[in-house]
Amino acid sequence: MSENARPLDLLNTARGKMVLVELKNNHAITGKLVAFDxxxxxxxxxxxxxxxxxxxxxxxxxxxxxxxxxxxxxxI
Amino acid sequence: MSENARPLDLLNTARGKMVLVELKNNHAITGKLVAFDxxxxxxxxxxxxxxxxxxxxxxxxxxxxxxxxxxxxxxI
Amino acid sequence: MSENARPLDLLNTARGKMVLVELKNNHAITGKLVAFDxxxxxxxxxxxxxxxxxxxxxxxxxxxxxxxxxxxxxxI
Amino acid sequence: MSENARPLDLLNTARGKMVLVELKNNHAITGKLVAFDxxxxxxxxxxxxxxxxxxxxxxxxxxxxxxxxxxxxxxI
Amino acid sequence: MSENARPLDLLNTARGKMVLVELKNNHAITGKLVAFDxxxxxxxxxxxxxxxxxxxxxxxxxxxxxxxxxxxxxxI
Amino acid sequence: MSENARPLDLLNTARGKMVLVELKNNHAITGKLVAFDxxxxxxxxxxxxxxxxxxxxxxxxxxxxxxxxxxxxxxI
Amino acid sequence: MSENARPLDLLNTARGKMVLVELKNNHAITGKLVAFDxxxxxxxxxxxxxxxxxxxxxxxxxxxxxxxxxxxxxxI
Structure with a gap:
């Protein structure tokens, strides 16, 4: 666990993999993560x-x- | 899947095509995407x-x- | 459909014309568009x-x- | 209708005059407009x-x- | 009524005086205004x-x- | 009451003392104020x-x- | 209690440790804190x-x- 770890690192390693995205309207979306900003x-x-x-x-x-x-x- | 992929790339490729836009008020709007910022x-x-x-x-x-x-x- | 099209272009061409403005409180306002920013x-x-x-x-x-x-x- | 018209122009001409201000909590306030930013x-x-x-x-x-x-x- | 009047002018003149502050949760707070930003x-x-x-x-x-x-x- | 008084002054003098923090979800939290930004x-x-x-x-x-x-x- | 204490100091010392994160939707998430910004x-x-x-x-x-x-x- 580095002191330099940043939250976006997790998203970077998840590129190309399946993710669960939970939304404020109580819905969720699953899919392969292509990009984020x-x-x-x-x-x-x-x-x-x-x-x-x-x-x-x-x-x-x-x-x-x-x-x-x-x-x-x-x-997973 | 490039490490340089950005979320707006998807909108760029969708210009001139039919899209579904879901709104926070539970309505949706469909139409041909002309522009975005x-x-x-x-x-x-x-x-x-x-x-x-x-x-x-x-x-x-x-x-x-x-x-x-x-x-x-x-x-589609 | 130009790649340079921007969302505000639609508002620019609507100046001086009747528009429908839908609000988050479920009301709508119609009128002649005078200005926007x-x-x-x-x-x-x-x-x-x-x-x-x-x-x-x-x-x-x-x-x-x-x-x-x-x-x-x-x-219209 | 000038292409240079801006939304704040309306507020500028309303200075010193009675206005209706509608709020997100469904209340409204009337009064003489003194200033805005x-x-x-x-x-x-x-x-x-x-x-x-x-x-x-x-x-x-x-x-x-x-x-x-x-x-x-x-x-009015 | 000056064209240069600004909304914060009212708060400036209210320093040290009693004010009513209405909140978005329908509560109100009264007190002597000490400071604002x-x-x-x-x-x-x-x-x-x-x-x-x-x-x-x-x-x-x-x-x-x-x-x-x-x-x-x-x-008052 | 100085004209230079700023809202954060109150928080500065409260460092190390007990404070009541009211939240938008109607809960409150009490505790000793350590830091703020x-x-x-x-x-x-x-x-x-x-x-x-x-x-x-x-x-x-x-x-x-x-x-x-x-x-x-x-x-207190 | 230093005058230079900052809110993020608490998160810095919590890196690598179990934390409770309370969300606006009334749910909570517990886990080991890896990173924050x-x-x-x-x-x-x-x-x-x-x-x-x-x-x-x-x-x-x-x-x-x-x-x-x-x-x-x-x-703890």
Missing amino acids: VHINVTLENAEEKKEGETLRKLGNVFIRGDTIILISPT | VHINVTLENAEEKKEGETLRKLGNVFIRGDTIILISPT | VHINVTLENAEEKKEGETLRKLGNVFIRGDTIILISPT | VHINVTLENAEEKKEGETLRKLGNVFIRGDTIILISPT | VHINVTLENAEEKKEGETLRKLGNVFIRGDTIILISPT | VHINVTLENAEEKKEGETLRKLGNVFIRGDTIILISPT | VHINVTLENAEEKKEGETLRKLGNVFIRGDTIILISPT
Whole structure:
């Protein structure tokens, strides 16, 4: 654990991997993390919108605005 | 998947194509993406406002303020 | 569709024309677009406040603060 | 209608005149516009707080923080 | 009424006097205005928290964060 | 009462003393003020979370993000 | 208690230790603090999401956006 560790390091290592993105409206989106920026705007591939574990719909490619995001967690 | 990929790249490739824009008020707007900026302000052509899949009304050209947007997804 | 198109272009071409402004409080205001700025603050002439299609009242000249706006759509 | 018209022009011409200020909490305040700034902070004289047309109370001089304001409309 | 009048002028003249501060959570705080800054952060002396005219409790000295404030009105 | 008084002066004199911090979610936290910054982020020692006067739990050391704070009041 | 103490000092000393992160949506997340930045974006290891003391699910590594955080408290 380095003193220089930064929060965006986790997102950097998650590029190209599946992540869970939780939104402020209680929905979640899963997908492969393609890109992110300092506002935490992210783009995902093969994205699916979920609520309480159920897939609501498939979104494919999606841009998510950073200020609607609560958390991002890489899934195994 | 490049380390240099940025979230706005997805919006760039979506210019001139149909997109779904989901808003914080639970409405969605579909239309052809004409322009966007770093605030994620966007303009659409042939826009239609939708709620739960139904078309509420046709808006034609529309400017959408970025801070009301949850996500933008290109539709096939 | 130019790669240089910007969202504010739509507002520029709408100057002097009737627009619909939808607000975050579910009200809408129609009127002739007089001016706007980068915050999307706008001023309208002959403005009318509406809810679900009904005119609630006539406002005449009005300044609308940008951060309360969801979308702006030129009306024919 | 000049291409150089700016939203704050309307507030400039309203200085010293009666205005209606609508707030995000559904209240409105009327009074004589004394001053405003780029954040749309405003000060009024002889201000009265209103809800659904009724005067709730007289405030006299009042400073209103810009981010609570929906719209400002000069009254005749 | 000068063209150079600014909203903070009202707060400047209210220093050392009793003011009413209305908050976004529907509470109000009265007290002697000691200081304010450009964010409209304020400090009061002999402050009392009120709701619908009743004193909820005495706070003494208090720092109020500007972004929770709707309006500030000097009381006679 | 100096014309140069600033809101953060109150927080400076409260360092090392007990303060009440009221949050936007209607909870309050009491504790000894250790540090604060211009965003009004604060850290407390011996902190206790309270609701309607009752201690909900003891937090010990705590960092509170400034934008969740309504007010800070030194307690005797 | 130094006059130079800053709120982020507490987070610095908490690196590598278990913390409780309370969110604006009433959920809490516990985990080992890996990194944080000036926006209070944080990353945790071995994170668990909790509500009213019960573990809702295990998140593993997680990035939490700063503007959703109420408080962060090191746990013993």
